[in-house]
Amino acid sequence: MGSVIFPSFPVWGIAKVFVLFGMTMYVVFGFVIVRQVKLMTDTLQLGFEGMIRILSYIHLLFTIAVFIFALLIL
Numbered sequence: 001m002g003s004v005i006f007p008s009f010p011v012w013g014i015a016k017v018f019v020l021f022g023m024t025m026y027v028v029f030g031f032v033i034v035r036q037v038k039l040m041t042d043t044l045q046l047g048f049e050g051m052i053r054i055l056s057y058i059h060l061l062f063t064i065a066v067f068i069f070a071l072l073i074l
Contacts, residue, residue: 016074019074040052
């Protein structure tokens with residue numbers, strides 16, 4: 001009764017695939033943020049568009065770096 005039903009089931013492999021898929025979606029989200037910030041700053045003139053664009057690019061670089069780090073670790 002104490003035996004494992006699926007002894008060779010790759011649970012961690014599937015978990016890694018799901019984590020990498022989620023990280024890929026996060027990178028896509030970073031690109032969407034950059035595009036939305038560009039559209040917003042082209043539409044509205046508030047005086048601090050440069051800072052907002054820089055923050056969106058920093059966020060995009062961070063998402064790419066985290067994705068690469070996840071690829072290396074996993």
